[in-house]
Amino acid sequence: MMERNERKPYWRHTKVQMLTSLLPFVLAMTVLPLYADALNDKRILGMPLGYFLACHGLVVIAFVTIAVFVNRQDAIDHWHGAHEDL
Amino acid sequence: MAITARTRLVNPRLGTYFGIFAAAFAALVLMALMLEQLGVGDGLVRLMMFAGPLAFFAAIGVGSRAQEARDYFACGRRVPAFFNGLVLGVAALGGAGFLALTGALFIIGFDAICLAVGWYAGLVFMGVLFAPFVRKYGAYTLPTFLGRRFESRTVRIVAAAILSVPILLLLVAEARFAAYAAAWLLGQSERLMVAVVMTCATAIIIAGGMRSATWSSVAKAIVALLALAVPVTTVALMVSNLPLPQMTHGNVLRLLTRAEINQGVPIVLAPALAFDLPREGVEQLVKRFIQSFGSIGSLSFVLMSFVAAAGIAASPALLMRSGTTPGVYEARKSLGWAVLVTGIVLLTLPAVAVYLRALVFEQVVGHPGDSLPAWFQLLQQAGIARIEAKTQVVRLAGLGFERDAVLFALPIAAGFPQVIVYLALAGALAAALAALASSLLAIGAILAEDIVYGLPDETAPESARIGTARVAMLGAAFVATWLAIAAPADPLQLFLWSLTLSASASFPVLLLAIWVKRTNAWGALAGMITGFVVAVVTMLLGETGAIGLPSPLAAVVGLPLAFVAALGATKLTPAPGRNALDIVREVRVPGGETLYDRELRLLRLKNRTAA
Numbered sequence: 001m002m003e004r005n006e007r008k009p010y011w012r013h014t015k016v017q018m019l020t021s022l023l024p025f026v027l028a029m030t031v032l033p034l035y036a037d038a039l040n041d042k043r044i045l046g047m048p049l050g051y052f053l054a055c056h057g058l059v060v061i062a063f064v065t066i067a068v069f070v071n072r073q074d075a076i077d078h079w080h081g082a083h084e085d086l
Numbered sequence: 087m088a089i090t091a092r093t094r095l096v097n098p099r100l101g102t103y104f105g106i107f108a109a110a111f112a113a114l115v116l117m118a119l120m121l122e123q124l125g126v127g128d129g130l131v132r133l134m135m136f137a138g139p140l141a142f143f144a145a146i147g148v149g150s151r152a153q154e155a156r157d158y159f160a161c162g163r164r165v166p167a168f169f170n171g172l173v174l175g176v177a178a179l180g181g182a183g184f185l186a187l188t189g190a191l192f193i194i195g196f197d198a199i200c201l202a203v204g205w206y207a208g209l210v211f212m213g214v215l216f217a218p219f220v221r222k223y224g225a226y227t228l229p230t231f232l233g234r235r236f237e238s239r240t241v242r243i244v245a246a247a248i249l250s251v252p253i254l255l256l257l258v259a260e261a262r263f264a265a266y267a268a269a270w271l272l273g274q275s276e277r278l279m280v281a282v283v284m285t286c287a288t289a290i291i292i293a294g295g296m297r298s299a300t301w302s303s304v305a306k307a308i309v310a311l312l313a314l315a316v317p318v319t320t321v322a323l324m325v326s327n328l329p330l331p332q333m334t335h336g337n338v339l340r341l342l343t344r345a346e347i348n349q350g351v352p353i354v355l356a357p358a359l360a361f362d363l364p365r366e367g368v369e370q371l372v373k374r375f376i377q378s379f380g381s382i383g384s385l386s387f388v389l390m391s392f393v394a395a396a397g398i399a400a401s402p403a404l405l406m407r408s409g410t411t412p413g414v415y416e417a418r419k420s421l422g423w424a425v426l427v428t429g430i431v432l433l434t435l436p437a438v439a440v441y442l443r444a445l446v447f448e449q450v451v452g453h454p455g456d457s458l459p460a461w462f463q464l465l466q467q468a469g470i471a472r473i474e475a476k477t478q479v480v481r482l483a484g485l486g487f488e489r490d491a492v493l494f495a496l497p498i499a500a501g502f503p504q505v506i507v508y509l510a511l512a513g514a515l516a517a518a519l520a521a522l523a524s525s526l527l528a529i530g531a532i533l534a535e536d537i538v539y540g541l542p543d544e545t546a547p548e549s550a551r552i553g554t555a556r557v558a559m560l561g562a563a564f565v566a567t568w569l570a571i572a573a574p575a576d577p578l579q580l581f582l583w584s585l586t587l588s589a590s591a592s593f594p595v596l597l598l599a600i601w602v603k604r605t606n607a608w609g610a611l612a613g614m615i616t617g618f619v620v621a622v623v624t625m626l627l628g629e630t631g632a633i634g635l636p637s638p639l640a641a642v643v644g645l646p647l648a649f650v651a652a653l654g655a656t657k658l659t660p661a662p663g664r665n666a667l668d669i670v671r672e673v674r675v676p677g678g679e680t681l682y683d684r685e686l687r688l689l690r691l692k693n694r695t696a697a
Contacts, residue, residue, distance in 0.1 A: 082677050
């Protein structure tokens, strides 16, 4: 169980982590499809770059986002002693 | 010492069991393939591919009966992260993902990616914003969590009433998709299959509730993924020598783009708010595959991906599943697996669309109408493809394709044996059944736990709670069957409406309940009611054409207004009580006992001392 006075710093840390995880992802998710047509002249792996980024790129970004979030949030929990007791 | 969830261990042999299942299913398909080659009648092979997987699901579902409430509503809290993520991913996709999205990608190309983005973005949002906290509370349904968090029975009842609507829409949509696949598989009418499919889905999960739903849905997910992978991987091997359709459809895409330019397919530019998703039935191909914003405008594209993401993230049917993991960490990790599973599926579906479209442009468009390839004539006879205008050569303008049939039109077009076509259909059916199971269970649990037992105290005996949930599930299945037969609306449209409703009624309140401690019951009520009413009114106005906003985007108005209403009502009324604040504080910390389990244990102790 975590110390009482750890609660505030723990929650501040968690909030910052939530924003650092979600904001870049939301930005990518908004911006990448909008520029797909402009990027389609270039190619990667035989695919038009704009399509590749909007389709494959976003999936990779989403997975990296959630994987990094799980990893970082676990570290935050342990740092503040808020982790589950195993 | 407190008895925590840890004392109930995860079954270490799950991998073996489902490995055996996957092998048995592969054997079934191979056996059907052999029988087909031996010349056994088509009817028997079809029946085998329909009833075989269903018999497996039913055996798993009925075999995992449950007598305890914790087993019935939360699968005993011992589903490991990977299995939970697998089920979550496939149940989130359902028939809408497998059948309708493939068709939409085939018909409008790039523009349909806005839905795909919504799916995995929604799971990312769910993992970061909601799932760990909902798991820490551990309530069996979302309205129970909201009711406890805001210390108000009114919030609980209102949430139950409002959240039932998107779940019911989802239920009807998935019933239609499942019936569609089953109807093609058996060659029967779709109306009859709605009743058959609903009966099967209910029979599979009614004995063990969440326990049956989870373990049979793992099997459904395996069937769905295998059935998706086999045809498209084989096509990928044939065209590029690499069994990775996700990464290697680039060359085919280049050929397709060139063929589209040669055929003079126009570049269409839609207004920013245009939203022209293909409807149910036969739809015409109008734009180039790779060109963006031809059917769905740029603004609609971005808004739709956010609405879908918010709708998936706060979907009461999917969030209920976070309660099944052994702990908060596993809940977080399961969302990671879910994003991986949906991501892989959503990278495979465009490959299916590209392959079929390339075949159509290579061998049909621009060719004389009387010497079309055999596979295209097959598609025409089946009613999947249609040439409307009779001209000397086939023109794109008169060429239509059935939206939901694209997934299994690819194996027909590639000239595969019939069994592979039936396999694709069985996979789509399994995915739709997984989604059907999760929504049916969610609505049954909400009706029983929050409406029947939410009014009096929650101390009813476990057998009564389970019995009520079973009756509620039967009732919900009956209503959904009736709706799906009596009012056959476009299932993709129903699915999008369900997302937009859960995005505007559930997302804001859930976000505030966890992330803003000050939110009180008045705020929650105001937020939920405002979000729901505004979304419904906007949808109706959009459908009648009174405003220019397409009805699936209604949450664009509903969601911000719900936030404003919730925050405003919270500001004007006193802060929540000490008990509610304590709950929020505890929900935010992963360590410690699951709150709902502790609460039930204390209630039971109190009753024992009172007796």
